[in-house]
Amino acid sequence: MSLREIHLTVNGEARTATVENRLLLVHCIRENLGLTGTHVGCETSHCGACTIHVEGTPVKSCTMFAVQADGKSITTVEGLAGPDGISPVQEGFWEEHGLQCGFCTPGMMMTATALVRVEEEPSEAEIREAISGNLCRCTGYVNIVRAIQFAHRKIHSPAPVPVMAHEGGE
Amino acid sequence: MVTTRTTPEVGGMGHSPRRKEDPRFIQGKGNYIEDIKLPGMLWMDIVRSPYAHARIVSIDASKALAIPGVLAVITGKDLEKYGLHWMPTLMSDTQMVLPTDTVKYQAQEVCAVIATERYIAADAIQAVEVEYEELPVVVDPFKAMEPGATLVRPDKGKDTNHIWHWEVGDPDATDAILKASDLVVKQDVYIPRIHVASIETCGCVASFDKVEGKLTVWMTTQAPHAIRTVLALVAGHVGLSEERIRVISPDIGGGFGGKVPVYPGYVIAIAASVLIGKPVKWIEDRMENLQADSFARDYHTTAELGVNRDGTLTALRVKTLADHGYADSAANPSKFPAGLYHICTGSYDLKGAHVEVDGVYTNKPPGGVAYRCSFRVTEAVHTIERMVDIAAHEIGMDPAALRMKNFIEEDQFPYKSVLGWEYDSGNYHAALRKAMDIIGYEDLRKEQLEKRAKGELMGIGISSFTEIVGAGPSRDFDILGIKMFDSAEIRVHPTGKAIARFGTKSQGQGHETTYAQIVAEELGIPMSQVQVEEGDTDTAPYGLGTYASRSTPTAGAAAAMAARKIRDKARKIAAYLLEADEEDLEWEPGKFSVRGNPDAVKTIQEIAFAAYTNHPQGMEAGLEATHYYDPPNLTYPFGSYICVVDIDKGTGQVTIRRFVAIDDCGNIINPKIVEGQVHGGLTMGLAPSLYEEISYDEAGNCLGGSFVDYLVPTAVESPHWETGHTITPSPHHPIGAKGVGESPTVGAPPAIANAVVDALWHLGVRHIDIPMTPARVWKVLRDHGVEG
Numbered sequence: 001m002s003l004r005e006i007h008l009t010v011n012g013e014a015r016t017a018t019v020e021n022r023l024l025l026v027h028c029i030r031e032n033l034g035l036t037g038t039h040v041g042c043e044t045s046h047c048g049a050c051t052i053h054v055e056g057t058p059v060k061s062c063t064m065f066a067v068q069a070d071g072k073s074i075t076t077v078e079g080l081a082g083p084d085g086i087s088p089v090q091e092g093f094w095e096e097h098g099l100q101c102g103f104c105t106p107g108m109m110m111t112a113t114a115l116v117r118v119e120e121e122p123s124e125a126e127i128r129e130a131i132s133g134n135l136c137r138c139t140g141y142v143n144i145v146r147a148i149q150f151a152h153r154k155i156h157s158p159a160p161v162p163v164m165a166h167e168g169g170e
Numbered sequence: 171m172v173t174t175r176t177t178p179e180v181g182g183m184g185h186s187p188r189r190k191e192d193p194r195f196i197q198g199k200g201n202y203i204e205d206i207k208l209p210g211m212l213w214m215d216i217v218r219s220p221y222a223h224a225r226i227v228s229i230d231a232s233k234a235l236a237i238p239g240v241l242a243v244i245t246g247k248d249l250e251k252y253g254l255h256w257m258p259t260l261m262s263d264t265q266m267v268l269p270t271d272t273v274k275y276q277a278q279e280v281c282a283v284i285a286t287e288r289y290i291a292a293d294a295i296q297a298v299e300v301e302y303e304e305l306p307v308v309v310d311p312f313k314a315m316e317p318g319a320t321l322v323r324p325d326k327g328k329d330t331n332h333i334w335h336w337e338v339g340d341p342d343a344t345d346a347i348l349k350a351s352d353l354v355v356k357q358d359v360y361i362p363r364i365h366v367a368s369i370e371t372c373g374c375v376a377s378f379d380k381v382e383g384k385l386t387v388w389m390t391t392q393a394p395h396a397i398r399t400v401l402a403l404v405a406g407h408v409g410l411s412e413e414r415i416r417v418i419s420p421d422i423g424g425g426f427g428g429k430v431p432v433y434p435g436y437v438i439a440i441a442a443s444v445l446i447g448k449p450v451k452w453i454e455d456r457m458e459n460l461q462a463d464s465f466a467r468d469y470h471t472t473a474e475l476g477v478n479r480d481g482t483l484t485a486l487r488v489k490t491l492a493d494h495g496y497a498d499s500a501a502n503p504s505k506f507p508a509g510l511y512h513i514c515t516g517s518y519d520l521k522g523a524h525v526e527v528d529g530v531y532t533n534k535p536p537g538g539v540a541y542r543c544s545f546r547v548t549e550a551v552h553t554i555e556r557m558v559d560i561a562a563h564e565i566g567m568d569p570a571a572l573r574m575k576n577f578i579e580e581d582q583f584p585y586k587s588v589l590g591w592e593y594d595s596g597n598y599h600a601a602l603r604k605a606m607d608i609i610g611y612e613d614l615r616k617e618q619l620e621k622r623a624k625g626e627l628m629g630i631g632i633s634s635f636t637e638i639v640g641a642g643p644s645r646d647f648d649i650l651g652i653k654m655f656d657s658a659e660i661r662v663h664p665t666g667k668a669i670a671r672f673g674t675k676s677q678g679q680g681h682e683t684t685y686a687q688i689v690a691e692e693l694g695i696p697m698s699q700v701q702v703e704e705g706d707t708d709t710a711p712y713g714l715g716t717y718a719s720r721s722t723p724t725a726g727a728a729a730a731m732a733a734r735k736i737r738d739k740a741r742k743i744a745a746y747l748l749e750a751d752e753e754d755l756e757w758e759p760g761k762f763s764v765r766g767n768p769d770a771v772k773t774i775q776e777i778a779f780a781a782y783t784n785h786p787q788g789m790e791a792g793l794e795a796t797h798y799y800d801p802p803n804l805t806y807p808f809g810s811y812i813c814v815v816d817i818d819k820g821t822g823q824v825t826i827r828r829f830v831a832i833d834d835c836g837n838i839i840n841p842k843i844v845e846g847q848v849h850g851g852l853t854m855g856l857a858p859s860l861y862e863e864i865s866y867d868e869a870g871n872c873l874g875g876s877f878v879d880y881l882v883p884t885a886v887e888s889p890h891w892e893t894g895h896t897i898t899p900s901p902h903h904p905i906g907a908k909g910v911g912e913s914p915t916v917g918a919p920p921a922i923a924n925a926v927v928d929a930l931w932h933l934g935v936r937h938i939d940i941p942m943t944p945a946r947v948w949k950v951l952r953d954h955g956v957e958g
Contacts, residue, residue, distance in 0.1 A: 020289065027288070036205040037198015039423070041369040042456040046877035049369055077198035090196040094188050097846045101678030102195030103202065103370045103423025128885040135877075137369050137424045138678045140849030141885040 006070040010035070011079030019066045026050040028066035029076060037077040037106045041135070048134030051107035052076050058114045060107075060133070077106035080113065088154040089113045089147070098147030100138035108134045108144060116152045124149075172838050172897070175691065176759045181698065182691030183905065186842035190698070191682040200421045203373045206388045208449040211375065212241065214439050215291035216452075217280045217298045218462065219273040222309070222533040222870020223320070224302040226271060229281055234297040239290040243298060244442060245281040246270040252408050254441055258400075260431060260649060261507070263333075264325075265497035265536055267434045267441075272305065274322060274496035275535045276870050277461035282438045284450060307870040311470060311493040311530045322496050322531035333498050333529035336507040339589050344522040347485035351476030355560045360939045361549045363468040363493075363534075363864040364857070365460050365874075366541050367882055368677075370423020372463060373453035374436045376443040383409070385444065386416045389436055392429045392675055393715025394419040396649050398707045400432060401440070403650070408444070419705035425677035426854070427540025430501040430717050431464050461875040464501070465534075465864060466541035468493040469549045475557040476522075481567045483576045485522030486515055488553060492529045493537060500538025501717065502545045503641060503649040509545025510804075512589040513638045516554035517598045517808060518576040523588045533870045542854045542915040544639050544718040551635045555920030556937065559631070563931050568615070569924070570606060573634050574599060584901070591638065593806045594908075597898045601832045602634050602810035604896060609812045609830040622932060627817035627956075628827075629929025633921035637807040639909040640723025644800050649714060653800065656724035657711035658732045660689060661794040664782040666775030667699040670732075673713010674725040675705045679911060680843045681721060685729050687839050688905065692733030693740075694760025694774050711796055719807070719909035722839065723900075728799035730904040735795035739781070743793075744772040746786040805900045805908035809833040811921040817929050820958030822948025824860060824926055826889040831917070834896045836908035845893055847911045852891050855918025857883050859940050930954070 005018050010033055017032040029038050029052065041047035043062050050061040053075040061074075080087045089112045092098060099105040108131060115122060115130045122130065127145050136144060176182030194200050231243035246268035249255040256264050268279055280300055285291035306320040313319055314331040322331050348354050374389035391397050394417040402412035422429060439452040454463070470491040476484035492508060494500070502509040508527040515523050541548070562572040577598040578585050585593040606612075614630050621628045641647045647654035657673040670689055674681065686700035704710055713725060737757065744762035745752040748770050755762045762777070764770035772780075781793040814827045831848055838844050861881035864874040874880045899906030919940060926942050927935055933954040938946065951958075 022289070030204070031288075035198070036202075037200075039202070039370070040204065041371070041423075042877055044456060044877060047369055047456075077196075081197060086196065093196050094192045097189065097842045099192060099195055099678075100680065100846060100850060101368070101370070101422060101424045102191075102200050103368075105195050106198050109196065124890065128888075132884040132886045135369060135882050135884060137367065137426070137854070137882065138850045139846060140851075140853035140891060141888050142849045142891055143846055144885070145890075 004067055006067055008069050008071065009073040011075055017066065021065065021067055023066045024062050025064040025066045025069050026061040029061060035076050035078050039103055039106060041103065048111065049104050049107045051110040051134060053110055053114065058111045077109060080109060087113065088151040089116060091154065092147035092150035096143050096146040096150050098139065098144045104134060104136045108136060112148045112151065116148060116155055119156055121152050121156065172841050176694065180690050180694060180696050180759060182687055182759060183837065183839050185687065186840055187683065187697060189680050189683045190686060191680065202370055202421045202423050203375065203388060203390050204453050206375045206420065208375065208377055211449040211451050212284050212286060212446065213288045213291040214282050214284055214442060214450050214452040215295045216282050216435060217295045217300065218458065219276060219278045219280050221273065221302055221304055222276045223305040223307045224273050225305060226269060226273065226280065227301040227303050230299040233299065234283060234294040237290060237294050237297060239286040240283060240294045241446065242284040242442065243281055244284065244438060249441060254405065254437065257404050257432065257437060259497055259499035259536065261498045261500045261502060263498040265499060267437045275533050276872055277458065277535065279434045282442065284442050284446065307533045309532055309534065309866045309868060309870050311491050311532055314530050314532050322533055331531040333494060333531060334507050335528050337524065337526040338512045339524035340522065341524045344485045344487055344524040347522040348474060348476045348487060351484045352478040353564060354474050354476050355557060355564050356474045357557060357560055357937050359471045359473060359553050359556055361467045361469045361552055362940065363465045363537065364541050364862045365463065365465055365864055365880065366426035366428035367460060367880065368424025368426055368428055371454040371456060371459040372429060372433060374439050375449055375451045376440040377449035378443040378447060380447045384414045384416065385410055385440065386418065387440060388418045388420055390422055390429045391417065391419045392425045392677060392717050394675060394705055394707050395673055395712045396652065396714055397432060399652060400650065417707045419675045422675065422677035426542040427466065427501055427717050428463060429677065431499055431539055433463060457876050460880055461872045462535055464499050464536045464539040465495065466539055467549060468537050471553055473553050473557050475561050477561040477565060479565055481565065481572050481575045483518050483520055483558065483561065486520055486554065488514055488525045490527045492527050493532055494529050495534035495537040496531055497536040498529055498538060499536035501540055502538065503654055504545060504647050510638045511546040511550045513547055513591060513636065514550035514554050515587050515589055516551060517578060517634045517636045519578045520588055525589065534866060540717060542851060543912045544641065547638055548916045548919065551916050552920050555633045555635065556923060559924040559927065560936060569632050570602065570611060573602060573632065592803060593636065594803055594900050594902055595898045596806060596808050597896060598634060598808060601808060601834055601896050604894060605810040605812045605830050605832040608892065608894060609828060611812065614814060627819060627929045629815045629925040631813045631921045631923065631925025631928055632810065633917050633924065634810040635808060635917040637913045637916055638804050639719035639807060639912060640801055640805040641718045641720050642804055643802060652714065654714050655798045655800040656713040656720065656728055657796065657798045658725055658728035659711045659796040660732045660736060662736060662778045664779050666695060666778040668695055669701045669703065670729060671710040672704045672725045673711050674716040674721045676716060679716065679721060679847065684839045684843060685726065688726055688729040689733050691759065692730050693736060719912045722907045722909045723805045723903060724799055724801055726907060727801065727904045728797045731799055732795040732797035735797065736793055739793060740774060740777045742789065743777045743780050743785060747772050747780055802902050805836065805903060807833065807835045807908040807910060807913045809913055809917055811917050813921040813925040815925040815929060817926065817947060819951060819956055822944040822951055824942055824947060826922065828892065829889050830892045831914060832894050832896060833910060833913055834898050835910035835913065836898060836900045836903065837906035838897065839907060844910050848893050848914045849891050851911060851914030852918050853883055853888050854915045856888060856922065859919045859922040859942060861887065861941055863941050
């Protein structure tokens with residue numbers, strides 16, 4: 001078993017970990033770095049629960065070895081909220097009931113966070129395509145789409161976000 | 171229209187406040203099973219059988235034990251010394267914890283490795299050398315029933331794989347009605363094996379404290395209290411008595427029924443912790459989850475439905491072969507072996523019905539757990555809704571009109587079905603009418619004719635289902651003898667805030683929010699000030715857990731009843747404080763006032779304070795109550811769904827163009843959460859209709875054992891669901907609610923299947939089994955002369 005020391009920036013903080021070469025990045029994040037918000041749903045890159053950002057880009061962290069992240073900057077769900085509180089994506093998921101059991105939610109929000117950076121509001125079909133690497137078994141995705149739309153408007157529209165009507169909620 | 175009696179700040183029933191549990195989930199602070207980490211914790215991994223039926227000749231663990239960090243390899247022979255190598259299923263069948271001689275299905279547990287780290291345990295299971303002698307395999311349940319078939323369970327001492335026969339209804343009367351009908355439509359319908367595939371797999375951390383003699387188990391369970399009792403019953407003889415067992419169900423990443431059973435992995439981890447004296451963690455990987463955990467469905471049905479030329483439905487006859495794999499491990503706490511399957515007369519006023527089901531063993535994993543539905547209700551609804559559609563097409567009547575003609579009428583409720591259920595309330599015509607209006611049914615039928623003239627394939631499918639949930643009344647429902655009540659305990663603190671604890675366990679349903687809303691509705695304490703806890707057997711009152719859409723019907727009712735007990739005491743305290751007669755006090759949410767003197771008021775907060783500081787002499791201090799609710803009846807949610815599909819003649823791909831779902835779950839606690847439950851349930855109805863299936867080849871190899879070939883729908887496959895509701899309160903439930911989580915899973919598949927067959931009926935297609943994959947539909951198209 002060969003061990004290696006890696007240095008990475010995690011949610012803006014310099015961190016060091018001593019890892020086996022074969023250690024998956026997701027296990028490094030959860031076990032070595034103690035950040036359990038990133039979840040494991042399959043270990044085979046299908047479910048997307050382990051999605052994080054590596055240098056700002058969404059990556060399924062079970063597809064990378066920890067040593068491949070050496071020297072890189074990563075962001076996990078724990079890094080989404082800022083000094084002013086939760087991020088627009090987090091707020092959107094809360095406001096629009098975009099989560100139920102919460103297990104896929106961190107990965108889903110990391111994918112969504114990258115998506116809402118684009119200035120032009122994505123269509124529903126584009127949102128659905130963008131999150132198609134993240135499986136959710138609870139929500140049926142409708143409210144996740146609404147959550148992402150909420151976040152996009154909050155970030156890119158200067159006007160106050162209108163409260164969306166819910167079909168089942170009159 | 172949802173009405174409210176409280177302000178948004180109080181947030182009682184009918185409001186849609188943001189969920190109380192969400193802040194931790196959206197900030198990565200949920201506490202799921204894999205997040206539990208204890209000092210000195212060991213890891214367990216499991217060696218699994220590559221064969222579906224084999225004798226274990228030998229297990230050589232020497233190479234595994236030579237790996238640094240590997241502490242033990244546990245076999246069935248080790249557990250046999252303690253009598254722990256077998257365990258009961260929830261249906262009082264038996265299943266192996268670890269085998270001592272033979273394995274009965276592919277991916278069955280063979281032995282377990284205990285190591286200091288996860289990766290070392292994973293290495294070690296590869297190093298265990300197991301020699302097998304392959305045995306004949308029986309996969310097909312019909313072949314399993316033939317004389318001379320390979321015996322799956324010789325331990326049962328019977329010369330057959332037949333497990334049980336069960337029937338209900340009057341066979342002779344049904345036969346006579348069918349013979350007198352103008353037409354009897356007959357169809358084979360197969361509901362395949364599927365798996366709930368919650369995004370979190372199963373697992374546990376078992377921690378045995380040798381000094382205290384106490385076992386604490388964190389586990390992915392939907393029913394922590396029942397599990398504690400089962401553990402005490404199974405392991406009492408080795409010293410684990412119930413007061414020394416604590417089961418904690420932490421945040422659960424989706425359950426859907428798959429986290430009701432006791433899987434061997436839990437028991438092995440517990441045994442390992444007790445033997446070694448250290449905490450042991452076991453987390454399934456996805457392939458273990460899909461290949462070895464209990465499965466849902468697998469019903470082979472032949473149905474006959476009588477219909478007269480005027481569209482009157484007469485009687486139903488159903489014969490079903492139920493494939494249970496190698497153990498009947500149905501998560502079915504009823505006295506009926508096929509669960510609630512005899513709800514299969516559905517929403518229709520049939521005069522006769524007879525249902526027969528036979529359970530059979532095969533070399534497959536244990537079958538019979540739920541897939542987001544109550545004990546075989548999906549199988550029942552799929553059968554009747556397919557048959558009704560076939561009948562409509564056969565006599566040339568519009569499927570909506572045929573349903574309208576045969577629905578149980580609003581004034582027939584409470585309605586006693588011919589198979590013995592008493593439907594509590596319903597208004598089936600209103601739900602279907604509403605769905606038809608929203609989707610524009612008549613226009614769609616015109617469009618379909620135009621498209622058909624052009625050779626295009628478009629179909630419209632209806633499903634008007636009746637659910638049966640809220641298990642259940644103690645006369646019919648128990649788990650190993652424990653009746654199916656559920657519980658609530660509410661304590662109001664001196665400052666007027668409250669904590670409420672329940673015997674259920676949310677897996678995403680939002681109990682921390684909805685239960686708080688029920689308490690807010692009944693006591694007027696703002697829901698934001700009601701803390702809800704579940705899942706810890708040391709603190710919560712005893713309950714049977716969350717599945718079968720039972721939380722609102724049982725524990726939700728218990729919450730209301732406990733709150734009313736508190737209100738009764740609060741009335742006495744208010745009368746004392748106001749120096750008034752109790753009878754002169756009027757309640758509105760949050761306060762008592764004296765009739766005719768609106769200024770004489772005591773709020774629930776003032777009353778709570780007095781309960782600890784200034785209560786009447788002779789009265790017990792405090793303000794708390796516990797209620798165990800044994801429901802007088804089940805609840806019967808219902809709905810009508812309409813689905814429009816377009817079919818690609820070239821590829822056979824089915825595209826859902828629109829799907830309108832009108833649900834009626836009685837009074838609504840939180841409209842936004844109900845809508846979310848419906849969205850999710852519809853997607854889990856879509857999944858087996860078009861995508862998901864676990865099948866096996868003749869050697870018993872699992873086809874569908876990973877997310878490569880078990881196709882859980884993504885956001886792209888899932889349509890934009892259109893939802894709505896009607897409200898028909900349950901007359902026997904304290905808050906008139908019925909439960910909703912499973913209705914859409916039950917109702918959606920026949921709507922989709924009926925739409926696909928509706929698109930193809932004119933070609934001579936009568937039925938297609940689900941999942942209606944492109945390959946399957948493509949073959950049907952080609953067989954009926956359609957070219958791409």
